Amino acid sequence: MSTSEFPAADVSSQSNEFERVTEFVTRIRERIATVVVGQDDVVERILVALFTGGHLLLQGVPGLAKTLLVSALSKSVDLKFSRVQFTIDLLPSDIIGSEILDQRTNEFRIHKGPVFTNLLLADEINRAAPKVQGALLEAMQERRVTIGNTTFKLPAPFLVIATQNPIEQSGTFELPEAQLDRFMLCHRLSYPTPTEEAEILRRNAALGIRREDQGAIARTEFDVLEQEPVGTPDDLITAMQVSSEIYVSDVFMNHVVELINRTRVHPRLEIGASPRAGISLVKASRARALIRGRDFVIPEDLYSLAEDVVLHRIRLSYEALADGLTGKDVLLDILGEMGMTPGTI
Secondary structure, three states, X not given: OOHHHOOOOOHHHOOHHHHHHHHHHHHHHHHHHOOOOOOHHHHHHHHHHHHHOOXXXXXXXXXXXHHHHHHHHHHHXXXXXXXXXXXXXXXXXXXXXXXXXXXXXXXEEEEEOOOOOOEEEEEOHHHOOHHHHHHHHHHHHHOXXXXXXXXXXXXXXXXXXXXXXXXXXXXXXXXXXXXXXXXEEEEEOOOOOHHHHHHHHHHHHOOOEEEEOOEEEEOOHHHHOOOOOOEOHHXXXXXXXXXXXXEOOHXXXXXXXXXXXXXXXXXXXXXXXXXXXXXXXXXXXXXXXXXXXXXXXOXXXXXXXXXXXXXXXXXXXXXXXXXXOOHHHHHHHHHHHOOOOOOOO
């Protein structure tokens, strides 16, 4: 599959809406860059999730600015934001809400939880018990929750960005496959480069202190987040609309179907990707194309997003695990069999 099969991109002929979205993306990137150094891929994945309404799971060791990234995004767009710190003693009612008896009227009233928001940050999601994680399933898939005998729709848009420490096992619970499949993307953060880390140290050293009451505390990157948003809900709606109209060829669709089906018959895989993986891959590719200023998808979009979309939806066979293989090894092998390698796209 070559880029010649797609219509040529002509920036000068883009509609006003396309240009408006491009400017919107630039403003968000510039705002986040004021507090976060590097992590361009992570910012792109967050924007992909935002423009498609898909949920995002961020995996990385502590200290890689996962929470700071989401906080910066919430300040960049005029959206309602809630954060839940997942712990072992968290209850489902702490997330979705509950019925409370009003002693003055002797009637039950609904107390809505933090899930009634546009952007929900589920910090360290794997620290909560399975019962709590299960409470998010209905919200993530159907955009509604049930409290008592009443079902409530969640605000639109509704997006869950969860963080997870992949190496710490004490006091954590592995996310069930059903919940993992609800995440459109699972992105694995890496350490910054030496140049980026030097810039991080310089910025942090210049933060100084903040006076408070009779004393002072050291300022952090959270203290310098600008409160004024650079985008409105209308900007986001436009971005979501334009993203849904990005051109996808039949050839690209066939490649997505082939990739998903290969995961189901590969001898090294016990569980292959679900149809939701293919849907997510097409949606995410459209958003990535838009973010990069194109009105059509190309093979590079599929290759770049395959790991984030597919990897958390497949399971290695016992023999593959015994041979020391990883899910990424198998996925790259499948892409190679399809003729998709960095040198060919």
